[in-house]
Amino acid sequence: MENDELLHSEPKVVEVTAHAPPEVGRRVSVSEFLCHCCYDILVNPTTLNCGHSFCRHCLALWWASSKKNECPECREKWEGFPKVNILLRDVIERLFSDAIEQRKEDIQQNSDVVRSLATFQKHGNDQISAAPNTGRINPRGRGFFSGVLTALTCVAVVLLGYHWSSREFEDDHLVHKAVAKWTAEEVALWLEQLGPWSSLYKERFLLEKVNGRLLLTLTEEDFTKEPYSIENNNHRKVITAELERVKTLGVKPPQNLWEYKAVNPGKSLFLLYALKNSPRLSMLYLYLFDYTEAFLPFIHTICPMQEDQYADMVTKFLDLKDPTWKQWREFVVKYIFLPYQLVAEFAWDWLDVHYWTSRFIIVNAMLLSVLELFSFWKLWSRRELKTIPHRMWKHFWKVSTQGLFVVVFWPFTPQFVCNCLFYWALYFNPIINIDLVVKEVRRLETQVQ
Secondary structure, eight states, X not given: OHHHHHXXXXXXXXXXXXXXXXXXXXXXXXXXXXXXXXXXXXXSOEEOTTSOXXXXXXXXXXXXXXXXXXOTTTOOBXXXXXXXXXXXXXXXXXXXXXXXXXXXXXHXXXXXXXXXXXXXXXXXXXXXXXXXXXXXXXXXXXXXXXXXXXXXXXXXXXXXXXXXXXXXGOSOOTTTSOGGGOOHHHHHHHHHTTOGGGHHHHHHHHHTTOXXXXXXXXXXXXXXXXXXXXXXXXXXXXXXXXXXXXXXXXXXXXXXXXHHHHXXXXXXXXHHHHHHHOHHHHHHHHHHHOIIIIIHHHHHHHSOOGGGTTOOHXXXXXXXXXXXXXXXXXXXXXXXXXXXXXXXXXHHTTXXXXXXXXXXXXXXXXXXXXXXXXXXXXXXXXXXXXGHHHHHHHHHXXXXXXXXXXXXXXXXXXXXXXXXXXXIIIIIHHHHHHHHHHHHHHHHHHHHO
C-alpha cells in the first residue's frame, strides 16, 4: 500500500513553505508528519503541550479508553483541551492529499472511531463551558474588563461613602422620634417630604414656629385660615390625611428606602435578597403575608390606574384600593415572563427620591433578566426544558431552607453585619452581575466558534 511504502522507504525530504509550522524554509522528512500512535500520516493533527502530535481520532480513542488527560507517548498531562494544529494539517493535506482522503474515508466507516471523536469533542465543550475565560482570546479581554470592574467598584465605594455621610444615614430619623418632640425644622422637613407642592407652605410653617406639639393640635379647618391659608383642596386633604397617620403612629411613617430600612431592618434585607434571588416567590410571599403594607403599594406603583399615573408618592399611597382586573392582567403577565422588570419599574417610580440607588436597582434588574434568559437558553439548547418542574421544586426547597435559617439566626446577627449585607446587595451586586453576563456572552461565543 501507498502508506506502507511511505513508512518503509528512505526518508523523503520536502521543502516546507510559508504555510507550514514555525521554521519556514527548512527541509524535513516524512517521519515528522507521522502520528506517534498509529505511525501513519497524521489526519487532523493534534499537537499536545509536550510537542508530540497525534491523529485526532487516535487521541480520542486513547482518551475514551483511559479517561486520562495525558500524552499517550510520554504521559505528560496536557493543559486545557487539545485543538487541531491547523498549520500542520494544511501542510500535510497539501503534500499527501490522496493518502489523507483515503484515511478519512476509512475513519468515517469505523463507528467506534466516530463515537469516540464525538465523545471527546463533547468532553472539550463541557470543559469550555465550565471555564469560559480560558483560551487565547480571553486574557486581554479579561484584563480590560477587570480594570473596568475595579473602576466601577471604586465608584460604588465613593457613592456609598457619600450616602453614609449624608443625612439619609443619620440615626435620628423622624421615624424613631416622637411627634411631640419634633422641632419646627423637623416639622418643615416632614411637610417637605409630602411632595414638591409642599414647598408653597413650608415657609409659613417655619414663620409660625410650628413644632411637633403644635402640629398635633391642627385640624383641616385650621389649614384653611390664616396664617396657613392652604386654599388648594387636594393639598389640604393630603396634609390632613398624613397628619392623621402621624397622630395614630406617634412617629413619622417611612416614606423612602432609608426610613423603611430604619423601621424594618430585617424585612428590608429579606426583600432585597429575596427579590434578587427569587422574585416570583418573593412577590407571592408579599401577596399572601404582607398584602396591605407591601403588596398593594407595589402593584399600584408598577401597574397604576389612570388617575394615579401623575400623582406624587404620598398622594398615591394614602388610600390604596384592591387592584382592578386590568391591573391584575398586566401584573400576572410580567410576573410570569419578566419578574425583574417589575422591580425595575418600581425603582423607576422612585428616581426623584433615590437618584443613584434607583439606578443601581434598575441596572441590576436588567442584568438579572439577561442572566435568567441565558439560563432558559441553556436549558433549551441542551433539551432539558422538561427538567424545569424539578428545578423549580429544588429552588423552592432551597429558598425555604435559607429563609428558615435566616429566621433562626437573625436575632443573633449584629446590626453592622446586616448593614454590610444590605449595602453589598444594593450597590455591589450589579457589578458582580456585569461580570457574570460577560462570562455568559463569552461562553456563547466560544460555543458558536
